[in-house]
Amino acid sequence: MYLYDEIDQKLVDERVAQFRDQTRRFLAGKLSEDEFRALRLRNGLYIQRYAPMLRIAIPYGLLSTRQLRKLAHIARTYDRGYGHFSTRQNLQLNWPKLEEVPDILAELATVQMHAIQTSGNSFRNTTTDHFAGVAQDEIVDSFAWCEVIRQWSTFHPEFSYLPRKFKIAVNGARSDRAAVAVHDIGLHAVKDAKSEVGFKVLVGGGLGRTPMIGFVIREFLPWPHLLTYLEAILRVYNRYGRRDNIHKARVKILVKERGPEKFREEVEAEWAHLKDGPSTLVAEEIARIERRFTRPSYAKLPAMDPGLEAALSSDRAFSTWHARNIFPHKRPGYAAVTLSLKKTGIPPGDVTADQMDRIADLADRYSFGELRVSHEQNLIFADVRQSDLHTLWREIKALGFATPNLGLLTNIICCPGGDFCSLANAKSIPVAEAIQQRFDDLDYLHDIGELDLNISGCMNACGHHHVGHIGILGVDKNGEEWYQVQIGGNQGEIRPGVTASLGKVIGPSFARAEMPDVIERLVDCYLERRDSDAERFIDVVGRIGVEPFKEFVYGNADQRSAHRRGQLATL
Amino acid sequence: MATLIKDRRIVADNWRLFKRGPAGELPEVPESGDVIVPLALWLGRREDFLAYPRKIGVWLDANEGPEAIAGEVERFAVIAVNFPKFGDGRGYSIARLLRERHGFKGELRAIGDVLHDHLYFMEQCGFDAFALREDQDPQAALSVFGTFSAGYQTSVLRPSPLFRRRLASGKP
Numbered sequence: 001m002y003l004y005d006e007i008d009q010k011l012v013d014e015r016v017a018q019f020r021d022q023t024r025r026f027l028a029g030k031l032s033e034d035e036f037r038a039l040r041l042r043n044g045l046y047i048q049r050y051a052p053m054l055r056i057a058i059p060y061g062l063l064s065t066r067q068l069r070k071l072a073h074i075a076r077t078y079d080r081g082y083g084h085f086s087t088r089q090n091l092q093l094n095w096p097k098l099e100e101v102p103d104i105l106a107e108l109a110t111v112q113m114h115a116i117q118t119s120g121n122s123f124r125n126t127t128t129d130h131f132a133g134v135a136q137d138e139i140v141d142s143f144a145w146c147e148v149i150r151q152w153s154t155f156h157p158e159f160s161y162l163p164r165k166f167k168i169a170v171n172g173a174r175s176d177r178a179a180v181a182v183h184d185i186g187l188h189a190v191k192d193a194k195s196e197v198g199f200k201v202l203v204g205g206g207l208g209r210t211p212m213i214g215f216v217i218r219e220f221l222p223w224p225h226l227l228t229y230l231e232a233i234l235r236v237y238n239r240y241g242r243r244d245n246i247h248k249a250r251v252k253i254l255v256k257e258r259g260p261e262k263f264r265e266e267v268e269a270e271w272a273h274l275k276d277g278p279s280t281l282v283a284e285e286i287a288r289i290e291r292r293f294t295r296p297s298y299a300k301l302p303a304m305d306p307g308l309e310a311a312l313s314s315d316r317a318f319s320t321w322h323a324r325n326i327f328p329h330k331r332p333g334y335a336a337v338t339l340s341l342k343k344t345g346i347p348p349g350d351v352t353a354d355q356m357d358r359i360a361d362l363a364d365r366y367s368f369g370e371l372r373v374s375h376e377q378n379l380i381f382a383d384v385r386q387s388d389l390h391t392l393w394r395e396i397k398a399l400g401f402a403t404p405n406l407g408l409l410t411n412i413i414c415c416p417g418g419d420f421c422s423l424a425n426a427k428s429i430p431v432a433e434a435i436q437q438r439f440d441d442l443d444y445l446h447d448i449g450e451l452d453l454n455i456s457g458c459m460n461a462c463g464h465h466h467v468g469h470i471g472i473l474g475v476d477k478n479g480e481e482w483y484q485v486q487i488g489g490n491q492g493e494i495r496p497g498v499t500a501s502l503g504k505v506i507g508p509s510f511a512r513a514e515m516p517d518v519i520e521r522l523v524d525c526y527l528e529r530r531d532s533d534a535e536r537f538i539d540v541v542g543r544i545g546v547e548p549f550k551e552f553v554y555g556n557a558d559q560r561s562a563h564r565r566g567q568l569a570t571l
Numbered sequence: 572m573a574t575l576i577k578d579r580r581i582v583a584d585n586w587r588l589f590k591r592g593p594a595g596e597l598p599e600v601p602e603s604g605d606v607i608v609p610l611a612l613w614l615g616r617r618e619d620f621l622a623y624p625r626k627i628g629v630w631l632d633a634n635e636g637p638e639a640i641a642g643e644v645e646r647f648a649v650i651a652v653n654f655p656k657f658g659d660g661r662g663y664s665i666a667r668l669l670r671e672r673h674g675f676k677g678e679l680r681a682i683g684d685v686l687h688d689h690l691y692f693m694e695q696c697g698f699d700a701f702a703l704r705e706d707q708d709p710q711a712a713l714s715v716f717g718t719f720s721a722g723y724q725t726s727v728l729r730p731s732p733l734f735r736r737r738l739a740s741g742k743p
Contacts, residue, residue, distance in 0.1 A: 005737075005742065007721050007733065007737070010720055010721065011719060011720075011721060014718060014719050014720060015719075018718050018719075022688065035657065035686065035688075038657065038658050039688055121658065121660075151723040151733070151734075152723055152724055154723060155692075155719060155722060155723070156723075156724050157663065157691075157692040157695035157696050157722065157724065157726045158660075158663045158664055158667055158692075158696055158724075158726070159660070159663075160660065160663075160692050161657075161658055161659065161660025161663065161689075161692075162660060163660075227732075235664055238660055238661060238663070238664050239636070239661055239664050239665075243659055243661075273672060277725070278725050278730060278731050278732055278735060279724070279725050279732050281734075282734075282735075282738070284738050285734040285735075285737075285738060288734075288737070288738070
């Protein structure tokens with residue numbers, strides 16, 4: 001955890017006072033609906049389908065148990081006793097009362113939390129690899145860099161009214177677990193020949209209505225220049241990004257309309273003025289930030305715990321879970337554990353207040369009082385002793401968080417959809433549940449192997465459907481909910497060689513009731529065409545293309561036109 | 572006479588602002604008074620202003636850059652920047668560039684959709700005068716300049732970022 005100093009704390013307290021005053025003026029009729037909207041959004045407060053929604057920031061997904069208990073308390077006191085972990089590693093409350101939001105923010109501030117810039121046309125929460133600091137393939141610990149960016153991007157006086165929202169992701173490991181290619185700016189840590197740290201900088205990626213893979217604006221940016229370079233990109237965007245059309249206002253559109261080369265020239269020209277200026281970072285500052293992070297005091301342990309070895313060979317259910325939900329740790333004798341929030345029947349990412357308290361107790365006992373939220377909407381205990389794994393597994397199993405489905409089809413990324421969100425065209429949670437039910441046979445699920453399935457209820461793509469190996473998008477056709485299916489998307493270079501890519505739509509959309517069948521047919525096609533178990537779904541799509549899958553789902557050309565006729569008849 | 576917040580005080584505004592006509596047509600070169608004219612009028616009629624007896628100001632719209640008056644900013648007692656809508660943030664960059672890159676030392680005035688809750692960041696970016704939208708309460712707005720006691724980034728008011736000030740203070 002980064003621990004606030006008195007200045008960090010004061011800023012958050014001052015923000016609470018500012019928002020309290022804004023809410024008071026709105027309720028007194030001194031601020032118009034429209035003006036208050038712009039102000040409340042930069043504090044994560046939406047007015048949703050049934051009630052307001054408050055999005056609480058969890059900077060780069062890192063939480064202490066003290067904070068989690070506070071979130072549980074808030075969910076219980078001010079909401080309906082549960083919260084939803086989002087793909088931006090934040091927590092959303094779906095039923096707060098507008099007039100109580102200032103009090104919620106004041107409670108958050110007591111545990112160094114806030115809802116600053118979780119919405120609105122400004123910088124959003126910077127996200128990163130949920131295994132930062134513990135991964136064996138680490139280049140740098142990305143948390144410190146995320147905190148540098150958090151500070152720089154909080155209340156930036158020049159960039160608080162951008163054309164549109166702006167998302168930055170940082171990856172500090174060799175594998176990209178932060179999806180840097182689909183962010184407005186993606187930073188991938190690299191080391192040069194002299195072992196100096198720098199960043200490969202990508203710009204203009206994103207999902208939503210116009211999905212794009214970011215382009216590399218700079219192969220190697222030495223770390224001291226990080227902030228001045230970001231300022232240069234943001235200044236070009238703030239001045240020239242489109243403001244006439246909300247759907248064309250993201251930086252990716254500016255990059256596309258200018259052309260990447262022209263955009264790079266403009267950024268470099270701006271940077272020439274800012275480079276080596278006062279925002280140039282110094283080693284003492286990075287060291288200061290690193291020192292303010294709490295660190296686990298690891299014990300010296302053997303690389304493989306004998307008790308764990310015995311449990312793995314005697315307890316099959318445990319070993320199945322261990323094979324899927326454990327990530328190897330850079331310290332001998334430790335492991336990173338994923339608590340799956342993807343149990344069938346529970347909306348992905350939802351946790352009750354009581355569960356939050358129980359999770360906090362477990363994290364205190366087994367993982368140094370800290371946990372992480374992943375962008376796949378799961379929770380991570382990053383520093384668990386191998387010798388504790390068997391006991392911990394039994395505890396989280398009792399809580400319903402031990403579904404051994406990490407990386408598998410039922411680990412669905414899913415937005416709240418039409419059940420909650422006023423933007424949605426269609427519901428997404430019931431689709432996720434129906435698919436999870438269809439694939440609830442564990443042996444079958446494990447035989448299918450790695451498969452990312454992502455669902456969004458509208459083209460805003462909060463469920464990251466473009467980068468699912470299978471992506472499902474809710475669409476509206478004459479007031480009815482339909483689902484478009486795409487395949488071949490990939491969130492990032494998690495494995496070498498398979499880079500980030502956007503899925504391709506396989507054809508006309510389906511009714512909700514058809515979805516489990518459609519997914520099953522896609523899986524059948526994959527199972528029939530794969531060379532071996534080692535060849536994953538995404539690899540097969542890469543090798544044989546979309547067409548064979550299309551035929552499997554829709555039949556040949558004749559059958560397809562029959563399908564279309566049938567679909568027309570139902571409209 | 573309209574009021575203005577200048578240097579965190581409410582003052583009378585003695586300047587006359589010349590806008591474009593309804594079809595975007597430029598006004599004539601004024602004949603008297605301290606005036607703020609559209610950038611395009613200045614650029615197109617520079618010579619006509621040479622003998623102007625009173626003070627001259629120019630105003631930039633959000634899509635106009637300070638580059639157009641680079642090297643001659645000292646001719647203006649006032650430069651105004653228009654905010655067509657409160658959510659349009661281009662003016663913040665324009666202000667910083669005028670102060671930090673083009674060395675403008677005169678009055679930098681925010682005009683247009685200038686609202687209470689935006690003054691704090693505007694001042695940080697170098698504005699020292701605010702022609703509030705008519706429905707705003709200038710007295711109440713004076714309180715917002717103290718909204719935050721610090722800022723992480725560099726700004727016109729705080730040319731050194733917080734991390735440099737923290738390091739200088741020697742605290743961990």
